[in-house]
Amino acid sequence: VAVLLSGLLAWNLFSVSLTSGARSVIDNSNLVKKVAFPHEVLPLSAIGVALVDFVLQTAVFLVFILVSGYGFRWPEIALYPLAFATLLVFTVAITLWLSALNVRYRDVQHLLTLALLVWFWLTPIVYAGALVYGVLTERGEWLWNLYLANPLAPIVFGFQRAIYGVVSSGGQAILPPVSLGWLAGVLMRGRGFGILGNIVVGIVGAFLASWLLPMVGIAKSPVSGLENLSFRPWQASHSLRALACSSASRVWL
16 A cells, blocks of 8 residues: 555656646636736646645655554655655656647647556556566566656655565565665666756756747747747746756755
8 A cells, every 4th residue: 555655646746737737828828918927937836736735645644654553664765855856856847848838739738648647557656666677677677777768667666665665575576676776876867867867858848849839939829819928938947947956956965
């Protein structure tokens, strides 16, 4: 139960932020037309709402862990803030430029629903990570490395290891048999992602959206009433870099 719920904590924050953040500019088109403000605030506010739910869910879950007598293990619990920082930076990065894409291409929000459904089953939440590790490493180490290219996989492993504390129970493997140092390294550097890679994803994603969507500003928006919309992803990248660097500095310190 602890493994399942700890994985769901991370997934709920990610999926709710993306779903609400992607349509945040469209849903607030009247506000955008009437008030001059940095429009990247809209997707960031959607993430803020999801963070409130995340904190409440985490508090209830931690109380349940303590009341059940299971407790926490040190130093495994130290992985929790690292996994959370990585998740937050990645969520901000993806949400910012999905919200820009959705202004120009309205089908993004519908495709996102399907993508999240597939992504959920590619992430080790409802099945044991140890099972995936065993099956993939038997067929080649490269398959395991490819699986870790899913940026949410090491994040969920981090949440599960921090809260569950052990890799096996009753002789049955639950989590991948990797060291804490290895998992922390993957969260920091990643196999192409990690917290540092996610910073790059956010910056590149914001600039990529601004390059692909020079009209997001937008004189020819297919959305009625968004003629005066001025949501510029390159402006969002400044806020992203500030948040990402702040999160990274806290992790390093």
